[in-house]
Amino acid sequence: MTPVRPGPDGIIPVSGLTDLVRGYNPNSDSALIAAAYDYGHKMHDGQLRTSGEPYFSHPVTVAMLLAEQRLDDATIITALLHDTIEDTKSTYREIAIRFGDEIAQLVDGVTKLTNLELSSVENAQAENFRKLLMAMSKDLRVLLVKLADRLHNMRTIKHLAPEKQARKARETMDIFAPLAGRMGMQWMRDELEDISFRVLNPEARKSIIRRFVSLRNESGDVIPKITDDIRQVLTQAGVEAVVFGREKKPYSIWRKMEEKKEAFSRLSDIYGFRIITHSVADCYTALGAVHQRWTAVPGRFKDYISQPKSNGYRSIHTSMSGRDGKRVEVQIRTSEMHAVAETGVAAHWSYKDGERFENPFAVDPFQWLRSITERVEWQEDEDFLEHVKLEMFTDQVFCFTPKGEVVKLPRGATPIDFAYAIHTRIGDSCVGAKVDGQRVPLWTKLRNGQSVTIIRAEGQRPQPSWEDMVVTGRAKAAIRRSLRGEQRATQVRLGREIARVSLERVGKKASDKAMETAARRLGLEEGEDVLARLGAAEMTGRDLIATLYPELLREAGLPKARNEAAPVVIGLGLGQEARPAPCCNPIPGERIVGIAERGKGVMIHAIDCATLGAFEDTPDRWIDLRWADGHSNATxxxxxxxxxxxxxxxxxxxxxxxxxxxxxxxxxxxxxxxxxxxxxxxxxxxxxxxxxxxxxxxxxxxxxxxxxxxxxxxxxxxxxxxxx
Known part of the structure; x- marks a missing residue:
């Protein structure tokens, strides 16, 4: 495809866009696209980007990116108008009148996503991310436009101030790149991550590139050679296929090195090769041919054709020791599978030979979003954000129940994750697990194809240590809820005892009515909240008495406040102030010594405090102290x-x-x-x-x-x- 060059004003002409769209969709409404182009151009007239270019060059480039994905007219027009409501005097109503309700709703959806500050503090980030996903669930084309918008902004990020570059790069790495990958647009994820990597860790990226250059200097460009070797093997096996290879992106290499703690030379997927066949049968024939010719690397085989990823991705992955012992990764799939692998969910709006094309390997693009948004109603913010990030970042393993049902889990999942994936009750009551018939610890990491049996016991409750064993958001959220409930129950029991003892000291009973009265005076919902606060040490028994019977405090001989009478210490100089050291908390009746501290007065230590060893070389700071004789009401x-x-x-x-x-x-x-x-x-x-x-x-x-x-x-x- 010949690249379309910008006109004299720095903006790609409308003909370049409409010609590109008509190339895959002859029935495209070019007049409507041109009208949107003219309207957007007029609305953004006089606005400039940080680079100094006309602002409208950005919406047009975003539209071109989406046209390259062979998307429908509504998505292309939305791209042209996606900043009009936010940045110009245009309104939702005007866009609806000119271009229809569908496009107005899409533009409004992109505007709402743009207004979310995803890089804010964690809880706000979670809430905004929740809104983002809810907006996407109405029409996923909103996300496609937003991703293309972010890609072009990242390609031109060098024009921003350094601190803003870092913020945008981190936001992209945390949110938008994983979203692109999870939606099957791996090429976009790779580019977004690599640009972010260049901003966040430029030295690491340069080191990877230097190693590639050094490798080429040592052995030449091996990609064409290995590609020819694979073609010859497939020809001999009678398989017609397209074969091409590439070097992996620097960030992809860096991530593998960090995850596996391996050197650059030990990685098996520095080079990647793809074999595109005509049929599924040819995929497996090709696999057998390359495995006969080269040695397969153990543990590096994945069959995503028989077990597709949840975003519809299908392919066979294998790693081999190829020419001159070079370890390479090979992906084998059909042309239809390749279309889904390249465009992901965009395949649902794409065209082929002028008609909307229904790819048999594509899945419902809303399936994953529904699985997340179903949890929106009950998950707390931090649980929700953690779950979504895990869902996006991690690959999957497929395990089986004793009845043969498949359970999909993130890589690194344990039997506890498996139990919670089936049902929360099963997870809560889990006491053990068998994997392929053998009893295993609950922290065991599950592998593809294993059969898992959960051993349960009535009365079992999640343990605090489980939270460190699980990786799924569902399991973490369930464990946290259970532990919070158990902790509250413990606090209530403890608080009830504290309330009973405290009120008995003033001749009163810790009745339910008394607790409800205290709750009303403290602005709490119910008496149990008062008990929970007592048990959690958020309030004391004295606080409870002061709330209900303040006049009885002095009669009972209780101090009005902590340390009502200051401790009397003998040996201090004139004007010196002393405080007990928190390391030993000295109390009357034990020998003490003072340590003079600059700006802090004198710290009182017990004579056997281990911290005193640090002051042996400064005897001038030591002060001989002792408690005053006689009884004091101080605590x-x-x-x-x-x-x-x-x-x-x-x-x-x-x-x-x-x-x-x-x-x-x-x-x-x-x-x-x-x-x-x-x-x-x-x-x-x-x-x-x-x-x-x-x-x-x-x-x-x-x-x-x-x-x-x-x-x-x-x-x-x-x-x-x-x-x-």
């Missing part, structure tokens, strides 16, 4: 680490013990969960060392407590005594 925060049995009511008893000893719980963190035991760190306010010792002794006496100790940051790393 001091300390941390207690407890390992206890994972049984119902155990944690509640511990909280009750703390409440009985008048120690206010301010936070609880689960540091390690196991099926039989779990480890927690409790932040509590105590009066002094004697008070803490009584609490540790009472907790240690509980039969379900395996270990209790005072927790310090250094102690957790093994640098300080283990505690009590």
């Amino acid at each position: 001091h925060e300390t941390r207690v680490e407890i390992a206890l049995a994972n049984d119902s009511g155990t944690l509640g008893r511990i909280c009750t013990l703390l409440g009985e000893h008048r120690a206010n719980i301010t936070n609880i963190v689960f540091t390690d969960r196991k099926p039989d035991f779990y480890r927690i760190v409790i932040d509590a306010e105590v009066r002094d060392m004697e008070h803490l010792t009584h609490i540790l002794t009472a907790i240690d006496a509980d039969s379900d407590v395996a270990q209790v100790r005072r927790y310090r940051a250094a102690a957790a790393a093994g640098n300080a005594p283990a505690g009590r």
Whole structure:
């Protein structure tokens, strides 16, 4: 095809566009295309691109890109007008009157996509991406125009400021390139990724190109030689086919090197060759011929003819050691399969010999979009975005249920992904799996063709570790929902115990009515929300009493606020201020020392704090301190680490013990969960060392407590005594 050159004004003439469209669609309405061209030209008159070119050169180039994909008139006209509503005085109504409702709706759809800032913060990005997919689901031609628009903008990205180039390149790499690939337009994905790669990591791209040049200098251009070798083998096998080869794009090579952690010379798909045959039978004959002639690389065979990708892609992929031991990738498919592979969903609007062509290998272009948009209603933003990105980026494996049904999963999926792909209930109750009849760990990565049996148990619940084992958005979302529900239930149980102990101290009961009253005063929906906040340490028992019975606080001897009376420390200089060091949280009753810190006053450390070792070379900063004698109502925060049995009511008893000893719980963190035991760190306010010792002794006496100790940051790393 002879390239159409721009006119003197830098814009491709309308005849170049209409001639191109009539070349594949003789019934095209050239007059309507010309009218849209003239209208767009008039609307954008006087506007310039960042490069200094007339702005209308951009919509025309986008229309030419879509015409090269042999698309229908409505899509071509939409491309010509796609920026008019956003950037000119044109309106939806005017476009509808001039060009019809269909085109007006398409232009409006592209405008809405353009207005989405996809590179914003994560949650906003997810919401905008959700809107993008919903807009695409109404008419996928909106996406085709948007992708062509992005491709031309990326081809001219050098005219933007560096920071804007980086933002657009990242947005393209994260969103538009995967969308193009998932919709089957692999050529467009390759180009979008390579341009983005050039912007985001120019040195890495240059290094790949230098290696290609070095390889050519060493062995010459091997592509024509290998192409001739393949043609000869096919001729001998009686297969008529078109054979051509190419070097892979730099980003494709870089991604393979990063994924496989292999050197450039070890990659099997630096060179790619395609064999285009007349029939499916010829595809398999060609496969047998090249495998007889050259050694196949183990583990590099994929049959997407018998198991097509969800976007309709069909092809046989194999890698071989070819001429001079060069490892090459070969793709084998029919001409109709090749049309789908090249144009993807665009094949549904394409023409052949002047007629709309129904390719037998093309699939419903809305199938994948429906599978995503069905989840829009229930997935949270981050889950939704993660799921969509996984759906777009990953290749697929095909596994079988015991009944022989096929389950499609992303590469790297595990039996847990498989279970959730069948049904959420099956995933939630999964306790094990058999692959091809053999019991395997749940983190096993599944491979093509394997038969998977899920072992279930009633009462089983998803484990926190599962989230790191799965790769599908569906599984991650289900696990997170279940864990959040379980966590809330635990917080409510713990909160109920904290509420009971706290209110009993002032002679009141933690009734449902009391919790509902507290919820109303705190602006919460229900009493259970109050309990959940207590259990999550988002509020304390004192806060609950202050909400319901503020007049009883002082009668019960409770402090008005944390550390109501400041700790009295002897040994400070005039005007010096001291604060407890967070590494050891010293409390009255233990020996202390001060470390003078510039701009921070004096930090009080326990004498056995492991952090003090860092100050041995600066003795001038040490200050001899001691707690003042006598009783104080001040409370001091300390941390207690407890390992206890994972049984119902155990944690509640511990909280009750703390409440009985008048120690206010301010936070609880689960540091390690196991099926039989779990480890927690409790932040509590105590009066002094004697008070803490009584609490540790009472907790240690509980039969379900395996270990209790005072927790310090250094102690957790093994640098300080283990505690009590």
